[in-house]
Structure formats: C-alpha cells, structure tokens
Amino acid sequence: MALHYQDDSIIIHKYECGDFGNNAYLIVCPKTNESIIIDTPGEPGKVIEAAKSTDVKAILITHNHWDHLLGFDDVTGAIDAPVGIGADDADALPRPPALLLRDGDEIVAGTVTVRAIGTPGHTPGSTCYTVGNALFSGDTLFPGGPGKSGSPEKLKQLIDSITTKLFALADDVAVYPGHGSDGDLKNSKEEYAIFASKEHPADLAGDVLWLSA
Numbered sequence: 587m588a589l590h591y592q593d594d595s596i597i598i599h600k601y602e603c604g605d606f607g608n609n610a611y612l613i614v615c616p617k618t619n620e621s622i623i624i625d626t627p628g629e630p631g632k633v634i635e636a637a638k639s640t641d642v643k644a645i646l647i648t649h650n651h652w653d654h655l656l657g658f659d660d661v662t663g664a665i666d667a668p669v670g671i672g673a674d675d676a677d678a679l680p681r682p683p684a685l686l687l688r689d690g691d692e693i694v695a696g697t698v699t700v701r702a703i704g705t706p707g708h709t710p711g712s713t714c715y716t717v718g719n720a721l722f723s724g725d726t727l728f729p730g731g732p733g734k735s736g737s738p739e740k741l742k743q744l745i746d747s748i749t750t751k752l753f754a755l756a757d758d759v760a761v762y763p764g765h766g767s768d769g770d771l772k773n774s775k776e777e778y779a780i781f782a783s784k785e786h787p788a789d790l791a792g793d794v795l796w797l798s799a
Contacts (some may be wrong), residue, residue, distance in 0.1 A: 588600055588601050594672065596616070596718055597613070598611060598614075598688060600636070604630075604653070605629075606628070606788060607766060608628070608765060609627075609762070610623065610630060610656060610761060611623070612682045612700060613695065614695075615695050617696055617697050618641070618719055619696070620696035620698070621695055622646060623637055624646050624647075624700040625648055626658040626682045628653070629656075630660055632663050632665045633657075637661075638649070642666075643667060643694065644685065645661060645665065645667050647669065647679070647766055648710065649671075649709040650671065650676075650679065650711065653745065654740030654764060655680070655684060668684035669683040670684065670685030670687050670693060670702075672686075672687050672688075672711030672712060673688060673704070675711030687713055688702070688704065697705040701715065701716050705723075705727075705747035705751055707735060707744025707746070707748075708732075708733040708744055710762055712725070712733075714726055716781075720759070721760065723761050723764070725763070726748065726752070727748050727752055729761065729767060729769030730769075730777065730796060731793075731796045732748055732794055734793050738789055748774075752771065757772035777797055780796060780797060785799075786799060
C-alpha cells in the first residue's frame with residue numbers, strides 16, 4: 587500500500603494514477619478497518635487492491651471532470667460501496683450516485699467522519715472533503731493557487747469558495763489535491779494574501795498562481 591500518513595485516528599494512502607497525474611486516496615479507520623475512497627482516476631488497480639483489504643463504506647468523487655472518472659467503472663465494479671458526489675456534478679457520472687452531497691454532509695467509516703464542503707467554481711458541484719487535519723481539495727485548491735477556471739466569473743466563484751470555506755479551516759490542515767504534491771493551508775493563506783493585495787486584469791482566468799498573477 588502507498589501509505590502516506592498515519593496516526594492513531596486515521597490512515598491515508600495516496601496513489602498517483604493514470605497518464606494525467608491524478609491522485610486517488612484511500613482513508614482508513616485504524617480501529618475498524620472501514621474505509622473511504624476519494625476519486626477514481628484511470629489505472630486504479632493499486633487503489634482497488636488496497637481497498638479490497640478494507641471494508642469500503644463510500645466512494646467519494648471531488649468533481650465530475652473526465653480525468654477523475656476514467657477508473658470509475660473499474661472501481662465501482664470491483665468495490666460494492668455507495669458513490670457520493672456534489673449534487674450539481676452528478677449528471678456526468680456513468681450512473682446515478684447513491685449520495686447527492688451538499689455542503690456539511692458527513693460520511694462515516696468507523697471512527698473517521700468525512701465532511702463534505704461545497705466549493706463551486708472549478709465545476710458547479712466541486713466538493714472538497716475534510717477529516718481531522720486533512721483536506722482533500724480535488725481541483726479546487728492546489729499548493730500555489732486555485733484550480734483552473736473557465737472564465738473570470740468562475741475564477742471569482744472559485745476564490746470565494748476557497749476563501750470563505752477552505753480558509754476557515756486551521757492553518758495546520760494538510761492539503762491533499764487532485765494532482766501533484768501536498769501543501770498546507772498556512773502557505774495557501776499567506777500566498778493568497780499577496781495575490782489579494784495586487785490589482786489584476788478583469789479577464790483573469792484559467793491557470794492562476796497566487797504569486798505570479
């Protein structure tokens with residue numbers, strides 16, 4: 587297993603999957619061995635193998651972009667567990683999910699309680715998941731900047747989601763994004779403060795970095 591983090595309350599496995607550098611996560615309760623999968627990118631064999639040694643209680647999707655769903659049929663075919671996704675992204679799944687998630691909904695695996703945070707902007711139903719000092723941010727927030735935005739209006743919505751929802755969490759929360767390396771909210775908040783102190787073009791959108799925009 588790709589053990590990434592462990593303490594007395596949670597075990598986190600992280601897998602880089604497929605050709606697009608997608609991350610998938612397996613969260614495990616160390617007391618009960620119950621677990622939750624986050625995202626289903628392509629080539630999810632290692633995720634499936636690891637998950638089968640646990641009792642999977644849910645498969646949670648951060649958002650409905652195709653690269654996070656390339657392994658959806660493989661994962662859901664091998665693992666019998668309810669699928670959850672933000673309600674406004676549900677229409678893009680290969681089949682209707684069991685859980686239409688709203689802001690504040692909770693999903694439980696043993697003593698681990700995952701809370702859904704609705705963060706529209708990257709997609710209408712983008713959803714981050716938090717448990718303890720871990721934030722699974724999908725493509726909403728990366729170390730260095732927000733996820734890709736399709737328009738200035740979407741960037742504004744995305745930044746609002748980040749600053750009002752995610753930045754309300756503690757500085758020491760670790761950020762586990764949908765692609766790439768981990769970060770933490772302390773650095774994200776500090777970098778965003780520099781971004782917010784500057785003027786920006788009215789048409790700013792796309793791939794934005796806090797420190798170079």
